[in-house]
Amino acid sequence: MTPMRCLAIDDEPFALEILADDIRRVPFLTLAGQFSSPLAASDLLRRESIDLLFLDIQMPTQTGIQFLRTLSDPPMVIxxxxxxxxALEGYELAVVDYLLKPIPFERFQKAVSKAYELFQLRLSASEPTPPAPAERSFFFIFSEYREIKIFFDEILYVEGLKDYVKIYTSQQPRPFLSRLSLKALEGRLPDRDFCRVHKSFIVPLARIRSFQRTKLFIGAQEIPVGSSYVAEFERKYRIG
Structure with missing residues (x-):
């Protein structure tokens, strides 16, 4: 089991100690540092690889949201x-989860398990793969106030959330969040390579590790398969 290196930032000493204790209780988490302000944590974030950041929001001098926006390549954030x-700003910043204090340990476990599934997915996606063709297909989305190029062969899966989509890729720990409907994005993806398997999910067929009738797996990530999508998914998957 490869552990995730975590950083905890909270200006309340008691809350920070509780958070640190919760982190130590989880076997797949390693506490790399705990800080009372974002400024104090900045140097460690620059020097070391951090997989998951636990970040308080209301802090003096700089809020957690302001700090997160300054990071060019942030780790996963709770x-x-x-x-x-x-909560809405957290959603727009595509954080892994949003925990309200006081945080029950069961709720904490659910959040970090979600982060660890994504972490494992990144690890499996980084394993050596056959060389890609010289010409790689891509499309553009608008996310975080900029145009971003998304290569089809880097997509792990797509999740639809009302008027937004989250595009999970092998190239960064956080998903890209864009104001698109899942149907609109589906129209941009090559039909031979991608399949909608649920009202909220589209997957690349080549990334699927295994499947049952009601769910499939991409790395360690479990994706539900809706009953109305099963027949078309099995047809495309078996042909592919």
Whole structure:
């Protein structure tokens, strides 16, 4: 089991100690550092590889949201806060989860398990693969105020969330978040290589490791297969 290296940032000493204790209780988490401010944590983030950041929001001098926006290549992030009103901003920043204090350990476990599944998916995606063709196909999305090129062969899966989509790729720990409907994005993907398997999910057929009738696996990530999509998915998957 490859552990995730974690960093905890919270300006409340008691809350920080509880968070650190929770991290130590989980076998697949390693606490690399705990800090009372983003500024104090910045040097370690620059020097070392961090997989998961636990980040308080309401802090003096700089909020957790402001700090996250300054990071050019942030790790996965779980917000820990006593305030519900920042949930939408957390959603827009594509954080892994949003935990409200006081945080029950069962809820904490659910959040870090979700992060670890994504972490394992990244690891499996980074394993050597056959050389890609010289000409790689791609498309553009608008995300975080910029145009981003997405290569089809880097997509792990796509999740639809109301008027947004999350595009999980092998190239960064966080998904790309774009204001598109899943149907609109489906029209941009090559039909021979991708399949919609649920009202909320599209997957690349080549990334599927195994499947049952109600679910499939891409790396360690479990994706549900909707009953109305089973027949078409099995047809395309078996042909492919």
């Amino acid at each position: 917000f820990t806060t006593a305030y519900e009103q920042y």
